[in-house]
Amino acid sequence: MSLPAINPTTTQAWKKLQAHFKEVENLKMQNVFSEEPERANKFSIDWQDFYLDYSKNRITSETIKLLVELAKEAGLKEAIQQQFSGARINETEDRAVLHTALRDFNDMKPEVKETLQKMKAFSEEIISGNWKGYTGKPIKTIVNIGIGGSDLGPDMVTESLKFYKNHLDVKYISNVDGDHVMEVLMTLDRETTLFIIVSKTFTTQETLTNANTTRSWFLEKAEEKAIGSHFVAVSTNIEAVKNFGIASENIFPMWDWVGGRFSLWSAVGLSSCCAVGYSNYEAMLKGAHEMDQHFEKTEFSENIPVVLALVSIWYSNFFASETEAVIPYSQYLTKLVSYLQQAFMESNGKSTDRNGEKVSYNTGSIVWGSTGTNSQHAFFQLLHQGTRLVPIDFILFSESCYGQKEHQEKLAANCLAQSEALMEGNTATSEENNYKKFEGNKPSNTLLIKKLTPRNLGSLLAMYEHKLFVKGIIFNIYSFDQWGVELGKNIAKNTLHAIQSDGSTKNPSTNNLLKRLK
Numbered sequence: 001m002s003l004p005a006i007n008p009t010t011t012q013a014w015k016k017l018q019a020h021f022k023e024v025e026n027l028k029m030q031n032v033f034s035e036e037p038e039r040a041n042k043f044s045i046d047w048q049d050f051y052l053d054y055s056k057n058r059i060t061s062e063t064i065k066l067l068v069e070l071a072k073e074a075g076l077k078e079a080i081q082q083q084f085s086g087a088r089i090n091e092t093e094d095r096a097v098l099h100t101a102l103r104d105f106n107d108m109k110p111e112v113k114e115t116l117q118k119m120k121a122f123s124e125e126i127i128s129g130n131w132k133g134y135t136g137k138p139i140k141t142i143v144n145i146g147i148g149g150s151d152l153g154p155d156m157v158t159e160s161l162k163f164y165k166n167h168l169d170v171k172y173i174s175n176v177d178g179d180h181v182m183e184v185l186m187t188l189d190r191e192t193t194l195f196i197i198v199s200k201t202f203t204t205q206e207t208l209t210n211a212n213t214t215r216s217w218f219l220e221k222a223e224e225k226a227i228g229s230h231f232v233a234v235s236t237n238i239e240a241v242k243n244f245g246i247a248s249e250n251i252f253p254m255w256d257w258v259g260g261r262f263s264l265w266s267a268v269g270l271s272s273c274c275a276v277g278y279s280n281y282e283a284m285l286k287g288a289h290e291m292d293q294h295f296e297k298t299e300f301s302e303n304i305p306v307v308l309a310l311v312s313i314w315y316s317n318f319f320a321s322e323t324e325a326v327i328p329y330s331q332y333l334t335k336l337v338s339y340l341q342q343a344f345m346e347s348n349g350k351s352t353d354r355n356g357e358k359v360s361y362n363t364g365s366i367v368w369g370s371t372g373t374n375s376q377h378a379f380f381q382l383l384h385q386g387t388r389l390v391p392i393d394f395i396l397f398s399e400s401c402y403g404q405k406e407h408q409e410k411l412a413a414n415c416l417a418q419s420e421a422l423m424e425g426n427t428a429t430s431e432e433n434n435y436k437k438f439e440g441n442k443p444s445n446t447l448l449i450k451k452l453t454p455r456n457l458g459s460l461l462a463m464y465e466h467k468l469f470v471k472g473i474i475f476n477i478y479s480f481d482q483w484g485v486e487l488g489k490n491i492a493k494n495t496l497h498a499i500q501s502d503g504s505t506k507n508p509s510t511n512n513l514l515k516r517l518k
């Protein structure tokens, strides 16, 4: 069963959207609210602890109607069914895409259940101090060694759920930068540190180099047999892990139907599971599953991930906006944007469609951003008065974790004020000075969530996973491979050989730089 492969620009809906765009291109959001008193309610979705207000967008009811038609013509319904039923929709790698199966407690695959049980038992041993290091001391520090999806997801979850964290100190090594590895190793006590080596393939240069350096450092003081109580691994490549010296009972499996950037729900999330404890980790999985059900079962016009994706396509393909920003008003979510960058840009940064043809329209946008209020004092100038159109997702929590009312009120005031200022501008006032003019009419979504809990974090992450899926389906690309990272990896192997053997490459600029390196 293949995904539908429809060039979106050939659909009826796309043609209608082009005509409609000409009519609403200059629509001023400053006017539409008074013309349409119910607009704020109309363009909103209320779901569990989430409230999405997407009324501050350059859309009308007709825009949403046509975008929904586009989704239908692109075969989105069918594609969603294929994904959830385990069809091999990652066709260029001939794999299913089933990260949603990792959090479906109603119908869980036996191997997933077994692995979750193993994660539960292991994390409880570590947290309780029953798991002892080679000198009999309990584990105090966990170091996750992995990169890309084997780092960004778990690191982001551990940071996002810091409020729910226990006594364990959890650190992440990803870059092959030896200075960073040394900076981390220097802080560690071998006797109380556990290393989790995470690599789906167990062939990734950065992770294997960092893992080998760490093992050598560990063995400077400890004996080989101590590896058993200080190194565990997560991988699909069991043989390679065993060759590294990690015993079978210390290997947590993962499966080829879980893509790296969607793997935080699998044993790849072990470090975050240890950091916050299994019950919080499971609550996050359950929150994600709730969003999966919302996505699978809700009609498109009321479906949060679908609406977000459609509005995003409206800007990237009709207004030609190149980027979109995500601004969470919570410092806990400081690592969310880096995580989303991999999720969106590795998934939808493609230019060959599902028929093998080069696309003639824009696909994945550049995703960027940072936490509010910090970003207001950094790059909001460009958002307010620059020449580019940057649609924004504002993420705000109604309650803070510590119940700090005064701070939370100020965070909320800033978040709401920014979306209002971006939309309203100051053209209605008699500002004469051009430097002080704000055109307004800048679009944004506001996602208001009750509180940053494990469950709501799970729903939020799943929401973005589904958003990128919808975009990929409509763009008629394959969202679940990442061939674009291979060329650079291969050239780096030759370049490393050239560096180590005083050789050269076929590129004169590189050769010049190689000479300078010496």
Ligand SMILES: O=P(O)(O)OC[C@H]1O[C@](O)(CO)[C@@H](O)[C@@H]1O
Residues within 6 Å of the ligand: 147, 148, 149, 150, 198, 199, 200, 201, 202, 203, 204, 207, 260, 261, 346, 482, 485
């Ligand atoms: O888990 P692995 O196999 O080490 O891969 C790490 C990362 O490398 C990539 O394959 C490419 O950068 C990512 O998709 C993946 O998350």
